[in-house]
Amino acid sequence: MPQISASRRLRRTPFSEGVEAAGVKGYTVYNRMLLPTVFESVEADYRHLKTHVQVWDVSCERQVELRGPDAARLMQMLTPRDLRGMLPGQCFYVPIVDETGGMLNDPVAVKLSEDRWWISIADSDLLLWVKGIAVGYRLDVLVDEPDVSPLAVQGPKADELMARVFGDRVRDIRFFKFDMFEFEGRDLAVARSGYSKQGGFEIYVEGVDIGMPLWNALFAAGEDLHVRAGCPNLIERIEGGLLSYGNDMTDDNTPHECGLGKFCNTHTAIGCIGRDALLRVAKEGPVQQIRPIAIDGDPVPGCDRPWDLFASGKRVGQVTSAAWSPDFETNVAIGMVRLSHWDAGTELEVETPAGMRRATVQSHFWI
Amino acid sequence: MPQISASRRLRRTPFSEGVEAAGVKGYTVYNRMLLPTVFESVEADYRHLKTHVQVWDVSCERQVELRGPDAARLMQMLTPRDLRGMLPGQCFYVPIVDETGGMLNDPVAVKLSEDRWWISIADSDLLLWVKGIAVGYRLDVLVDEPDVSPLAVQGPKADELMARVFGDRVRDIRFFKFDMFEFEGRDLAVARSGYSKQGGFEIYVEGVDIGMPLWNALFAAGEDLHVRAGCPNLIERIEGGLLSYGNDMTDDNTPHECGLGKFCNTHTAIGCIGRDALLRVAKEGPVQQIRPIAIDGDPVPGCDRPWDLFASGKRVGQVTSAAWSPDFETNVAIGMVRLSHWDAGTELEVETPAGMRRATVQSHFWI
Structure with a gap:
């Protein structure tokens, strides 16, 4: 393939310096941001990911922040998954659909509090849909993209590496839950999640300035664990059935076509914009x-x-x-x-x- | 720079085959689609563009189509430019702003008829904003991305090349106007416009199937004109002051900061969502x-x-x-x-x- 041409429009991340020093060989562009695709080779990266521990720059999982009295109402308008039972500290994988039931994104919703949510997005400008809905329905909510860049730690030795940097309490985080941890005086949300099946965490790094200090701390702590820079691995994610929005599904597809029917509570997700359109497919199947x-x-x-x-x-x-x-x-x-x-x-x-x-x-x- | 990794998510175009055969050396990603950035070298491409004629795959200028009784109303909601005097057959450069007056895109609006418009977009998923507004305001309009891929013909010999393929009538198209022309039995909109200052046209190619036939027809007709594949040229566009959304401006900026105040009729653009936010900056300046x-x-x-x-x-x-x-x-x-x-x-x-x-x-x- 040809080279990728640099421009400000293809945004760098708080970790780009580390990624480049680690010898990144390939990029894709995801949410108008650089996402590494290969370091040594896709096969060597795969073997290492399944054996040791990797640090991934997944800043391109941008956050859409909802804040204000109507935040929870807006969040439910976006998805057919029933969010009534969701507690602060939980992460939910939520299909996002338009008024025809077509998938606009398949992000992870992070509930920080009743009136503050992050949506950690796949590759589409979901911010624009959410802002359009908020404006059109005159909701009392602020919608924007905060200065938050996720850093993933993935692989069988992820618990050990994270415990060395954040303390043993990280071991207690359950799957798709998060808790707050301190790093250099800043409180960061750390979730047990990530785009691999090897186990690990995602750190929601708030503030560009602590990006490289955290990156360096992880590498310094993990030398004997063979930690190295990595990225979502094509082979491993296909083996594990992790879908990629824009590749395996588009806005032409309903969540049911994507095998995400189990995340659709079409009868009880009152307020979801695509609910009417999905009722029939929920009943009869795709x-x-x-x-x-x-x-x-x-x-x-x-x-x-x-x-x-x-x-x-x-x-x-x-x-x-x-x-x-x-x-x-x-x-x-x-x-x-x-x-x-x-x-x-x-x-x-x-x-x-x-x-x-x-x-x-x-x-x-x-x- | 590292290589770009291929995936379906970085969409190919109806002309990708021709672009590859012409030896493209670099790509950027624009609206989740491949956009060539260099063929011979940026400097050699620049000299050729200013001397001869080039055919550009600008499929990434995706269209947002508005169709229905509320299409014109919706179009005016999106921009502070007063569209009341705009006639079918005209193209208008329109800043698109959110409720705070921040730029969401700087596209060209193409008025096909009173109730049918295309918005030929810069690099952001404007479709999602427009759909969100249409849903939220319950407008009677269909909003989608049609199967239309612009092909640009740019350079001092563009008139001659286009006349050979579409007939001498193309010479009569005035700047930022379009007319319909036949190619292989299909009617295509051809506008005098494009992202260079060397003059030329943009052909709105409807239907993937006629992409390569049209590409090939242009190359066959222009051999003695030294026609070759090209792309928006970094040097030429900076010399000419052509702004790039995502590079030179983002949603942090108002149109006035971008020097686009002349395209803002903030007092008369009744219905524009960002009008209130822009009134003060329109009066006092940025x-x-x-x-x-x-x-x-x-x-x-x-x-x-x-x-x-x-x-x-x-x-x-x-x-x-x-x-x-x-x-x-x-x-x-x-x-x-x-x-x-x-x-x-x-x-x-x-x-x-x-x-x-x-x-x-x-x-x-x-x-």
Whole structure:
């Protein structure tokens, strides 16, 4: 691939200096911000992530902050997930839908207090949708992007590394919960979460100025743990079935098509803007859905556009993410498949740049 | 710079095949789509653009389509520019502002008919803001992104090339007007516009399928005109004072700070959401504003983050775009400067990665 041209528009992060010193080799752009994609090689990064511990610059998971008396009401308007039982200190994965039930983002909502929320977003300017809704409905709420840049610590040794920097209390954080921890006199939210299946944390770093001090503290504390800079890993996230907004789903898709029906409480999520549109699909189910798919043969090239899936020459879906898995010795992939052909074991054909290949629908992801 | 990693999320365009065959060397990401930045070299591309004619894949200028009885009302809600006198067939450069008067985008509005508009956007998901407003105000309008990908033909020989493909009638299109032209049985809007000061057109290509046929027709017709693939050129656009949303301005800035006060009819643009917020700045003027700035010395490196401007050691602004201009034999730059130091001829200092340099505020851009 060609080089990426630098400009202010592709925003640097509080950790860019560390990322560059660590020898980043590839970037993508995510929320108009640089997101590393490879350090040593995608396969070497994968092996290291599954063995040791990595520090990830995921500043591009920007926050949309809702603050004020109508914050909770607005948050519920955005998602079909029922938020009534959610407590401060919890993180909820929430599909965000428009008035037609189309996915606008699949972020994590962070409830700081009754009247203060962060939405930790995937790749779309969700801020603009939320601001438009707040203005249009004349809600009593402030909506903006705070100076918060998440830093992830991921891998089997993440607990040990984090305990050395933040104290043993981090070990007690439960999955998708967060608590406040002090670093250099500042209180930071630390959640047990992250875009891998290897376990770990996300630190919501408030203030650009403490970015590099925290980065350096983690590296200094983890030398004997083989800590190194990393990033969301294509192979590992496909194996684990972690979806990517813009790759595996777009605003053309409902949450049910994305297999996120379990996060939709369409009957009780009163106030959700897309609720009416989703009631029917919630009842009858979608006609296509995300599936894990194994692709036979040699390693496939990168999936930079949808690859059509065929059954007896008829198009029945598409693959949108794919990579060779060293651990499972097959090409692992994520695709959207029609109801008629989505049963586990169904054999299809997929048109890759390397030619037509046999593809088999799996019963579950590779975890 | 490192490589850019391919994924479906960084969308390809109807012309990507042609761009790749032409040997694109660099990309940026714009509206989650690939936008070429360099073919031969930025300087060679610049010389060619000013001498011959280039075909640019600017598909990333996505369209937001407004359709329905409330389309014109919604369009006026988005901008402080008074649209009452605008006729079908006209293109208007329109600042788009939020309820605080902050710039959300600086697109070109294309009026197809009273109840059908395109907004040809700069780099932000304006679709989400427009949809949010339409939903919140319960407007009777459809808002979506149509299958339209602009292709620009720019340079001094653009008229000749376009006339060979679309007929001599294209020569009659006046600046920022458009008319309909046939290509392979399809009617396409062709406007005299584009992101350069060398003259030319933008073709609103409706339908992915005719992308490469049109690309190929332009290259076949222009061989003796030395037509080649090009892209918005950093040097030429700074010389010409063409602003870049996300580089030279963000939602922190009002249109008046961006020097776009002439496109704001704050008193008569009734219905504009940011009107109240802009009334005071419209009357009293902004405290900082975009200025052309010359930077002394050798060619500066790329401006990938704001460079602070100083006067007697005090920060008085920042530079956000800069490049060495072969024609003007100086570093040309765009910056935002405080009122106290924005007069033409004011000498400042700018902190570049190549060290502190003398910078001089100019009376006008280099055109």
